[in-house]
Amino acid sequence: MDRLMKSKNPDAAQAAEADHDLIGRSKAAPHARRCFGLLYRRESWGLSLRGWLAVIGLAALLFPFLLFTVYPFLAVTDRQPPSDCLVVEGWVPVDVLRGACAEFSAGGYRKILVSGCIVYDEWAADTGVTYADWGASKLRRLGVPEDLIQPVPCLIRRKDRTYSAALAVKQWMEEHGIHPRQFNLVTEASHARRSRLLFQKAFGPEVKVGIIAVTDPQFDPDQWWRTSEGVREVIGESVAYLYARFLFCPPNPAKSGQ
Numbered sequence: 719m720d721r722l723m724k725s726k727n728p729d730a731a732q733a734a735e736a737d738h739d740l741i742g743r744s745k746a747a748p749h750a751r752r753c754f755g756l757l758y759r760r761e762s763w764g765l766s767l768r769g770w771l772a773v774i775g776l777a778a779l780l781f782p783f784l785l786f787t788v789y790p791f792l793a794v795t796d797r798q799p800p801s802d803c804l805v806v807e808g809w810v811p812v813d814v815l816r817g818a819c820a821e822f823s824a825g826g827y828r829k830i831l832v833s834g835c836i837v838y839d840e841w842a843a844d845t846g847v848t849y850a851d852w853g854a855s856k857l858r859r860l861g862v863p864e865d866l867i868q869p870v871p872c873l874i875r876r877k878d879r880t881y882s883a884a885l886a887v888k889q890w891m892e893e894h895g896i897h898p899r900q901f902n903l904v905t906e907a908s909h910a911r912r913s914r915l916l917f918q919k920a921f922g923p924e925v926k927v928g929i930i931a932v933t934d935p936q937f938d939p940d941q942w943w944r945t946s947e948g949v950r951e952v953i954g955e956s957v958a959y960l961y962a963r964f965l966f967c968p969p970n971p972a973k974s975g976q
Contacts, residue, residue, distance in 0.1 A: 789939050792955050793907035794914070798900035798928030800825035805887055806904040807880075807913065808834030808853025808869070810932075815856050817932030818904040822862070825902070830857065830867055831890070833883040835874040848872065850883075880913055881968060884920035900926035907931040907939065908951050912959045919968050 751758045765773065804827040806818040822830050834849025848871035857867050872879075872886035891897070905913045910931035917927045933939055934951075942948030 785943060788956060789908065789942050789952055792909075792911050792952065792959065793931040793933070793939065794911045794929060795931045796914070796929050798902055798926050800827055801898040801901045802828045803831050803891070803896065803898065804829070804902055804904065805831045805833060805917075806853065806857075807883070807906075807909075808832045808849035808851070810853070810904075810906045810909075811934055811936075812856055812860075813935055814904070814906050814932040815853065815860060817930070819857065819860050819862055821902070821904055821930055822866075828866070830862065831887055832857065832867065832869045833872065833887050834869075835872045835879040835883055838875060878966075881916040881920055881966070884917040887917075888921055898925060900928060902928040902930055904930045904932060907933045908955045912955060912962050915959070915962055916966075919966075 804818070804822050804825065806815065810818075818830065821827075832850045832853040834851070834853055837847045837849055837852065839847075848869070850869035850871040854867045854869040858864055868890075870883075870887050870890045872883045874882040903913060903917055908931075910929050914927050914929040918925075921927060937945040937948035937951070939948075942952050
């Protein structure tokens with residue numbers, strides 16, 4: 719009888735089935751709630767075995783790609799035309815400072831500015847020594863004349879050090895009547911993209927920040943995953959860059975010690 723009705727009037731049959739489903743849901747609804755309505759049960763979707771295999775396969779394809787591209791992404795070099803001042807971060811290793819010396823000699827700069835915040839010393843509450851002072855001292859030992867080196871200390875100990883150091887450099891330039899349209903920054907390779915981002919945030923869009931990444935010889939950049947130093951450096955800088963890019967909100971310069 720039901721088959722005969724469906725064959726004669728399919729629309730009526732579909733409406734009857736919809737009513738039947740609605741009645742079934744209304745009857746099942748009271749059983750889907752517990753604890754005076756505080757809990758309820760609902761249908762949910764999950765990955766099947768085929769779905770999990772697809773996810774694992776996609777991850778297996780993406781992993782080698784990320785393995786070989788993450789370091790070149792972080793260690794970016796993008797020079798701007800040389801200005802009067804070359805900026806170098808004072809915390810970098812001596813090998814990176816040697817690269818800064820080579821850039822300074824080849825680029826025809828007149829001054830090398832060394833940025834850096836207060837050095838953290840676990841044996842003393844407040845040493846007052848900054849990475850800018852350390853970097854300037856190392857540059858002198860590398861043969862750069864003292865009158866060409868200008869340390870630009872920043873009295874910040876831990877929080878937002880790169881950004882705060884960039885604000886100190888900007889303030890020093892303004893105080894000395896230096897208003898460059900662009901300048902170059904030298905830093906350790908895997909830190910380069912983050913340093914440029916934070917210096918650009920500090921100087922604003924009217925100044926173009928060039929970046930020069932100098933490789934740290936502690937590990938092979940083409941096989942950084944083979945050493946603990948490379949893994950710590952690349953993964954740590956990747957996380958730090960994502961934070962600086964998407965979560966970092968520049969503080970008020972008046973409250974950052976500048």
